[in-house]
Amino acid sequence: AEMREAVRSWDGILVDSTSLGRFQVTRALRPHVRTYLLGVLEARLGNADVADRYADSLEAFATSERATTGSDKTNFLHDHALEVRAMAALARQDSSGALELLEQMKLTVRFWDMTDTVFARRWYGWFLRAELLTLLGRGDEANHWYGNFGYPVSADYVFIPWSFYRRGQIFEHLGNPSSAPYRNSVVSC
Secondary structure, eight states, X not given: OHHHHHHHHOOGGGSOGGGGGGGOOOGGGHHHHHHHHHHHHHHHTTOHHHXXXXXXXXXXXXHHHHHHTOTTTTOHHHHHXXXXXXXXXXXXXXXXXXXXXXXTOOOOOOGXXXXXXXXXXXXXXXXXXXXXXXXXXXXXXXXXXXTTOOOTTSSOXXXXXXXXXXXXXXXXXXXXXXXXXXXXXXXXX
């Protein structure tokens, strides 16, 4: 609850973008990062209906922005609304529904955002998708999504150890643990 209140009171517009480093987003989208984070927090707390309302807010703004200014050309807000909806589906114990939502993401990234931020690349949605594929027994597909982590120019550092670990588990399950040679060394770091 304390974290939720801290995010609610955060005024991302006033933050100097240079202090955000890899968490930098364009000034126009910063207020929506707060909405996204609140939606994720509510879903994680099991408040799926509240999370859905935050997703509705993101989607409504995305629709109006595309119609009026075109500033959401990469579907940033639409994709993040789908992530929040997927988290709400998970709070309702609906893994298949959550995956269906994530499969609707556009994942459009402009060239200059390739090394930009966690939010621009939508790493959490990628990781959540891989986790759901694993949970639903679709390891080959999950391996592909986990394989997207670990490039030295990206802001996905928090997901790298887990992606290697999960890939190791998948290869073990498939009876081919030698295909994941870095699994043990990465996890023990």
